[in-house]
Amino acid sequence: MHRPTLADILRRCGPAYRQTHALSAQQRRAWRAITACRTAELGGVRERCEHCARERYRYRSCGNRHCPQCQTQAKEAWRAARCRExxxxxxxxxxxxxxxxxxxxxxxxxxxxxxxxxxxxxxxxxxxxxxxxxxxxxxxxxxxxxxxxxxxxxxxxxxxxxxxxxxxxxxxxxxxxxxxxxxxxxxxxxxxxxxxxxxxxxxxxxxxxxxxxxxxxxxxxxxxxxxxxxxxxxxxxxxxxxxxxxxxxxxxRCPHCKCGHWRTVEICTPRISRSARAPCAHAGKHARDSPP
Ligand SMILES: [Zn+2]
Ligand SMILES: [Zn+2]
Ligand SMILES: [Zn+2]
Missing domain, CATH: 3.30.70 (Alpha-Beta Plaits)
Incomplete structure (x- = not known):
């Protein structure tokens, strides 16, 4: 099962959130970077295997320090280097x-x-x-x-x-x-x-x-x-x-949640009935996003 990333969440729930919340310039920059990371928006590279000539495309990453996808790699590299010492x-x-x-x-x-x-x-x-x-x-x-x-x-x-x-x-x-x-x-x-x-x-x-x-x-x-x-x-x-x-x-690891990675299990879309908005089925999960 595909685990939604922070970028998925910002893309899905972001527009509604931003209608009622103002972001600082730094937050806007981080938001743009995270949602563009590893998408066509940042462009990509075509790579070819030197042995079998198979090709693949890879999107560029944003490198923003707030991007969990990019920081996981940086943290792993840091940890490996320190472990060697x-x-x-x-x-x-x-x-x-x-x-x-x-x-x-x-x-x-x-x-x-x-x-x-x-x-x-x-x-x-x-x-x-x-x-x-x-x-x-x-x-x-x-x-x-x-x-x-x-x-x-x-x-x-x-x-x-x-x-x-x-x-x-x-x-x-x-x-x-x-x-x-x-x-x-x-x-x-x-x-x-x-x-x-x-x-x-x-x-x-x-x-x-x-x-x-x-x-x-x-x-x-x-x-x-x-x-x-x-x-x-x-x-x-x-x-x-x-x-x-x-x-x-x-x-x-991430000192905030200690999980090392965003572990969102699901993105929640509020179910909208004809007459009224039904309460979000995952409201409890939103309030507590501690690792399982
Ligand atoms: Zn190959
Ligand atoms: Zn990134
Ligand atoms: Zn600490």
Whole structure:
């Protein structure tokens, strides 16, 4: 059975939806790309097999980062490349989350917030790893940015796949002082992470890098700073049950639905009776599109 793609759904239900919903320029671009992907609209190529001379036609793909068809391939390639880098040692899965008090700033200065998040997460891991108390070596770290949580709201965090062990100054392999999957305490990492980010924020404010900061007044910036300092920042660490490949698998999938692919089972066409619109037979499925 042909499983409808997102493009099928946009084509089928899109015109009605767009009569009542305005799209931003970016959404319009993504919409156009997704509905045109792998159709005659983008043109195609004729290919011939060098052995049997059989021919086939292939449509061009859109390459848009919001297109599930294109992104599945990109994710698979990314996952395969990372899997080749995995060492035969234990790994830990860390998550560094920014407080939601920074969401508004990220809406205006996404690049700065994401760069700083990456720098502070990796800086924290490498600083603790360099301490003789915990490891005294440099581990391998793979970071992946997630900007949404499962409820589709802004939830800025990076996942880090960290080798439990690293190269010491002499180039030899060194295991964690405590052994096994324990690299360093989450609490210490949380404090360092917060300290690094707040330092970077204060410096950026001082040097005028954040010219469109929505906390526009001195009082607003002081209020935000108070909120950022008030709580511990969320840092998580756990050994991956299925090893590093399982984490890469998870990270390569769609963080929103965790299914890795749109798994729409059916496109619903409202049945229209002569007198009135019958309720959609699949209304329940629309509200919840969690993977089966
Ligand atoms: Zn052939
Ligand atoms: Zn595409
Ligand atoms: Zn995530």
């Amino acid at each position: 995995v060492l035969p040692v234990p790994y830990a899965h860390w998550v560094f989350t920014l407080p939601h008090a920074l969401n508004a700033l990220a809406a205006y200065h996404a690049r700065w917030v994401f760069d700083t998040l990456f720098a502070c997460a990796s800086g924290t891991l490498l600083e603790l790893a360099s301490s003789a108390r915990w490891l005294d070596a440099e581990p391998t770290v793979t970071l992946v940015l997630h900007t949404w949580g499962q409820d589709l709201r802004t939830h800025l965090h990076v996942h880090a796949l960290v080798s439990c062990g690293g190269l010491d100054a002499q180039g030899g392999w060194r295991s964690p002082v405590r052994g096994g999957h324990f690299l360093f305490p989450v609490k210490a990492a949380s404090r360092l992470f917060r300290g690094r980010f707040i330092d970077a924020l204060l410096t950026a404010q001082k040097t005028g890098v954040l010219d469109a900061d929505p906390a526009g007044t001195q009082a607003q910036r002081a209020g935000r700073l108070r909120m950022l300092r008030e709580h511990d920042w969320v840092v998580d660490a756990k050994p991956p049950a299925g090893g590093p490949a399982q984490v890469l698998d998870y990270l390569a």
